[in-house]
Amino acid sequence: MKIPVLEIFGPTIQGEGMVIGRKTMFVRTAGCDYSCSWCDSKFTWDGSEKESIQMMEPAEIFNSLTDIGGNKFGHVTISGGNPALLKQIDGLVDLLHEHQIEVALETQGSRWQTWFTKVDDLTLSPKPPSSGMETNFTTLDFIIEKLHKEQDGHFSLKVVIFDEEDLAYAEQIHERYPSVTLFLQVGNDNLEANENESLLSDLLEKYEKLIDRVMENKLLKDVRVLPQLHTYLWGNKRGV
Amino acid sequence: MKIPVLEIFGPTIQGEGMVIGRKTMFVRTAGCDYSCSWCDSKFTWDGSEKESIQMMEPAEIFNSLTDIGGNKFGHVTISGGNPALLKQIDGLVDLLHEHQIEVALETQGSRWQTWFTKVDDLTLSPKPPSSGMETNFTTLDFIIEKLHKEQDGHFSLKVVIFDEEDLAYAEQIHERYPSVTLFLQVGNDNLEANENESLLSDLLEKYEKLIDRVMENKLLKDVRVLPQLHTYLWGNKRGV
Numbered sequence: 001m002k003i004p005v006l007e008i009f010g011p012t013i014q015g016e017g018m019v020i021g022r023k024t025m026f027v028r029t030a031g032c033d034y035s036c037s038w039c040d041s042k043f044t045w046d047g048s049e050k051e052s053i054q055m056m057e058p059a060e061i062f063n064s065l066t067d068i069g070g071n072k073f074g075h076v077t078i079s080g081g082n083p084a085l086l087k088q089i090d091g092l093v094d095l096l097h098e099h100q101i102e103v104a105l106e107t108q109g110s111r112w113q114t115w116f117t118k119v120d121d122l123t124l125s126p127k128p129p130s131s132g133m134e135t136n137f138t139t140l141d142f143i144i145e146k147l148h149k150e151q152d153g154h155f156s157l158k159v160v161i162f163d164e165e166d167l168a169y170a171e172q173i174h175e176r177y178p179s180v181t182l183f184l185q186v187g188n189d190n191l192e193a194n195e196n197e198s199l200l201s202d203l204l205e206k207y208e209k210l211i212d213r214v215m216e217n218k219l220l221k222d223v224r225v226l227p228q229l230h231t232y233l234w235g236n237k238r239g240v
Numbered sequence: 241m242k243i244p245v246l247e248i249f250g251p252t253i254q255g256e257g258m259v260i261g262r263k264t265m266f267v268r269t270a271g272c273d274y275s276c277s278w279c280d281s282k283f284t285w286d287g288s289e290k291e292s293i294q295m296m297e298p299a300e301i302f303n304s305l306t307d308i309g310g311n312k313f314g315h316v317t318i319s320g321g322n323p324a325l326l327k328q329i330d331g332l333v334d335l336l337h338e339h340q341i342e343v344a345l346e347t348q349g350s351r352w353q354t355w356f357t358k359v360d361d362l363t364l365s366p367k368p369p370s371s372g373m374e375t376n377f378t379t380l381d382f383i384i385e386k387l388h389k390e391q392d393g394h395f396s397l398k399v400v401i402f403d404e405e406d407l408a409y410a411e412q413i414h415e416r417y418p419s420v421t422l423f424l425q426v427g428n429d430n431l432e433a434n435e436n437e438s439l440l441s442d443l444l445e446k447y448e449k450l451i452d453r454v455m456e457n458k459l460l461k462d463v464r465v466l467p468q469l470h471t472y473l474w475g476n477k478r479g480v
Binding site for chain 2 (some may be wrong): 010011012013019020021022023070071072073074075102183200204207208211214215216217218220221222223224225226227229232233
């Protein structure tokens with residue numbers, strides 16, 4: 001069973017979340033069960049790049065990673081789209097582990113796959129109201145319970161924050177899963193910006209505002225508030 | 241035995257290292273066994289603020305923290321100077337834990353204290369050649385061996401990078417302690433800058449250069465490259 005791939009690139013830094021700053025390669029899969037209003041990778045699901053999708057065996061993905069990244073990396077991030085739609089990623093995780101390469105996954109937590117338990121750094125990012133999506137808490141509860149039982153604790157929650165409603169949603173998530181580290185991430189609603197300097201000052205202003213809101217919040221104590229570092233460096237550019 | 245304190249502030253975000261983004265309070269102790277050329281807290285050891293040092297009991301520090309931070313925090317970072325000079329921090333760590341508050345420590349790894357094993361997030365930041373300091377590897381080996389045995393793995397190494405020699409030093413550290421997560425941090429040699437915008441573009445340029453150097457490096461695979469986020473937001477301002 002092949003894996004639909006849209007991008008393979010790196011090494012670069014992971015710009016967000018639990019392993020922010022980590023030297024990593026990226027594999028971006030095509031296809032998503034969501035269609036978030038502010039998705040920064042709409043090309044993975046809106047059909048605009050369907051001609052570019054490559055159906056690849058795990059071994060082909062591995063070869064592509066080493067073609068590009070040589071022997072300069074020890075970490076691969078699988079992102080999407082939603083890679084959790086794909087049962088066949090199991091074989092890719094195993095193959096990377098055979099080569100002593102650690103694996104990170106980013107998914108919204110709308111689907112469970114048994115290979116989640118093998119992932120080294122797993123980020124669940126349920127989508128807040130501004131996305132237009134609705135969280136299935138039965139599924140998310142199930143996933144988090146499974147991870148608590150069968151994974152070694154290297155998983156976290158991440159909620160992107162655009163507005164006050166999103167912040168209330170983050171409170172709800174934190175209350176429901178108090179023992180899981182929660183990352184709050186500044187939303188970027190300026191996806192068309194080509195001019196990095198004004199984007200940067202806009203994003204920094206939003207980051208500072210989010211920090212202010214969280215610092216004064218009594219319910220959000222054990223949280224981490226982060227930007228997307230890659231946007232500070234490279235704006236909305238793809239493949240970095 | 242009282243603790244010499246120079247600053248208590250927060251809640252704010254931790255701007256660097258293993259818990260970057262974490263909502264935290266800061267307690268900054270006075271006194272250091274080092275005198276790094278580029279230290280960003282020279283006032284803790286150069287005598288310029290010795291009149292401001294307050295000798296405080298753990299309970300007084302705790303009261304000051306709650307006076308300032310109310311019930312909006314669950315994490316305290318002890319920084320310096322070098323807090324590892326102070327045996328009596330033991331009582332502060334215990335008191336914070338009694339109140340379900342987690343504790344982070346930042347120290348260069350030049351001294352061991354038995355209370356290190358109780359710290360929740362421990363950063364050892366040995367200083368590279370550009371600092372003008374020399375690492376005592378016998379002591380650092382001892383500390384890391386003790387932490388491996390007696391702490392639960394929530395510790396990391398952090399090396400600040402100003403130049404190529406510092407990067408070679410980081411390689412040496414990574415080779416010596418391959419199982420400890422290594423953070424590489426962009427050095428800020430612009431400590432007098434008052435104008436945040438030019439400082440920001442300078443720091444971002446340095447960050448991108450450091451990323452480039454690390455991405456092409458075969459020895460530095462399992463590393464995390466990070467800026468000091470607080471300088472992006474607040475420049476060289478103190479108390480944030």
